[in-house]
Amino acid sequence: MDTTIYYFSGTGNSFFIARELKNLLSNTELVPIVKAIKENNFVTKAENIGFVFPTHGLTIPIPVKIFLKKMNVTNSHYFFAVATRGGTIFRGFPVINNVLKKYNKCLNAGFIIDMASNDPKLASYHDATKEKLDSLRIYALNKIKLIQKVIINKENYHNDDKTGITFSKNILLNLLLSRLIPFMTHFISPMVKKYFYADSKCTGCGTCEKVCLSEKIKMNGKKPVWQKNVTCYLCYSCLNYCPFKAIQIYSKIWMKSFTTERGRYLHPYAKSGEIAQQKSK
Ligand SMILES: Cc1cc2nc3c(=O)[nH]c(=O)nc-3n(C[C@H](O)[C@H](O)[C@H](O)COP(=O)(O)O)c2cc1C
Ligand code: SF4
Ligand code: SF4
Structure with a gap:
C-alpha cells in the first residue's frame, strides 16, 4: 500500500473527503481512526500517511489526539492532514507536526476545507440552503484535486488560513480565545x-446507540443512556x-445551547451505516 488515510467523521463531511481522495489516489486504503484505536493498531506501514x-473547538478532535499520542510512524515518510470545518480558524496542524517531530519527521502538507457545520448548538448556526451546499461541494471537489496533485508530487503545502473566522477585532482577545477554546474541547468538555x-x-x-463512535450511548x-x-x-x-x-445539548454557564430551535446536518452521501462502520471490527 502506498498511502493510508486515517479518518474520523461524525456526520460524513470528512468521510466524503477521505473517500474521494482514496478514489483519486492509487494503491490507497482508508482506515477509520476509531477502529484503529479499538484494535490497538497504531503502527503505520504505508509510505504516505494522511489524516482527515x-x-x-479550533483544533483536532479527541480521537485524533488519542491516535497521534500512540502512533508509531517509523516506516512512513510523507505526511498530510485535511481538516474540514464550518468556518473558523484552525489551530491543529502544529499539534500534528509536534508529534511527528519526535520521529524526526514533519507534517509535509496541511489543508483546510470549508464545509457545512454540524454544530447546531451555536447561536450562529444556520441551516445551509441547497444552493450553499451545492457551492460547498464544488469548492470541496476542486480542493480535493489540489490535494491529489500535492500528494502525488510529494510537495510541501501549507493552507493559507486567512479565510478562517476569528472572534473579535481585538487581537489579544482572539489570541486568548484561540488558546482557550481548544483547551475547553480537549479537557473541559x-x-x-x-x-x-x-x-x-x-x-x-x-439509531443514536448505533452511530455513537465512542460507544458512550447504551440503550436501556x-x-x-450516556x-x-x-x-x-x-x-x-x-x-x-x-x-x-x-x-x-444542555446549556452551560459559558454557552447557551440552541439545539431545540435549530435544524440538523448530515452529509448527503453519508448514511448512518457508513458512520457506524468506523467502529466495526
Ligand atoms: C463539537 C464540535 C466542534 C466544532 N468546532 C468547530 C470549530 O471550532 N470550527 C469550525 O470551523 N467548525 C467546527 N465544527 C464544525 C465541523 O468541524 C464541521 O462541520 C466538519 O466538517 C464536520 O465534519 P464531519 O461531518 O466529518 O464530522 C465543530 C463541530 C462539532 C461537532
Ligand atoms: S434519541 Fe436515540 S433512541 Fe431516541 S429517537 Fe433519537 S435516535 Fe432514536
Ligand atoms: S455521545 Fe457518542 S455519538 Fe454522541 S457525540 Fe458523543 S461520541 Fe458522538
Whole structure:
C-alpha cells in the first residue's frame, strides 16, 4: 500500500473527503481512526500517511489526539492532514507536526476545507440552503484535486488560513480565545457530566446507540443512556442522526445551547451505516 488515510467523521463531511481522495489516489486504503484505536493498531506501514478529520473547538478532535499520542510512524515518510470545518480558524496542524517531530519527521502538507457545520448548538448556526451546499461541494471537489496533485508530487503545502473566522477585532482577545477554546474541547468538555439528553420526541429507535463512535450511548430499554465513565468524542453523530431531532445539548454557564430551535446536518452521501462502520471490527 502506498498511502493510508486515517479518518474520523461524525456526520460524513470528512468521510466524503477521505473517500474521494482514496478514489483519486492509487494503491490507497482508508482506515477509520476509531477502529484503529479499538484494535490497538497504531503502527503505520504505508509510505504516505494522511489524516482527515473535522475541526473541533479550533483544533483536532479527541480521537485524533488519542491516535497521534500512540502512533508509531517509523516506516512512513510523507505526511498530510485535511481538516474540514464550518468556518473558523484552525489551530491543529502544529499539534500534528509536534508529534511527528519526535520521529524526526514533519507534517509535509496541511489543508483546510470549508464545509457545512454540524454544530447546531451555536447561536450562529444556520441551516445551509441547497444552493450553499451545492457551492460547498464544488469548492470541496476542486480542493480535493489540489490535494491529489500535492500528494502525488510529494510537495510541501501549507493552507493559507486567512479565510478562517476569528472572534473579535481585538487581537489579544482572539489570541486568548484561540488558546482557550481548544483547551475547553480537549479537557473541559469531556469532564462535563450532563452534555446531551433525549427529549419527549424520542421513540427509542436506537439509531443514536448505533452511530455513537465512542460507544458512550447504551440503550436501556427504549431510553438512550450516556454512560458516565466513557469519554465522548464530540462527533455529534447522535445529535444529527436522530431521526426525530430528539437529542439536545444542555446549556452551560459559558454557552447557551440552541439545539431545540435549530435544524440538523448530515452529509448527503453519508448514511448512518457508513458512520457506524468506523467502529466495526
Ligand atoms: C463539537 C464540535 C466542534 C466544532 N468546532 C468547530 C470549530 O471550532 N470550527 C469550525 O470551523 N467548525 C467546527 N465544527 C464544525 C465541523 O468541524 C464541521 O462541520 C466538519 O466538517 C464536520 O465534519 P464531519 O461531518 O466529518 O464530522 C465543530 C463541530 C462539532 C461537532
Ligand atoms: S435516535 Fe433519537 S429517537 Fe432514536 S433512541 Fe436515540 S434519541 Fe431516541
Ligand atoms: S455521545 Fe454522541 S457525540 Fe458523543 S461520541 Fe457518542 S455519538 Fe458522538
